[in-house]
Amino acid sequence: MSLVANIGTAVRLMIESKKGLVRIIDTETNIKDRTDDPIGALALGSDTDKLYIHKGSGYWLVIDTNPA
Secondary structure (H helix, E strand, C coil): CCHHHHHHHHHHHHHHHCCCCCCEEECHHHHHHCCCCCCCCEEEECCCCCEEEEEECCEEEEECCCCC
16 A cells, blocks of 8 residues: 555544544535634545645645545
């Protein structure tokens, strides 16, 4: 299994166990519309399986967890 696939699996397991740092699970559009989250907030796109990290001022860094 590739590193990217392992990351995607790890993110899903964190959410399922509710012990991880991902606190926002929503669609990509709704995540990108959020502006008041603290820097470093983590989100998972329920429609994309991408991980989003809030960089401040409404800017989200996107990490694609789907294998290429």
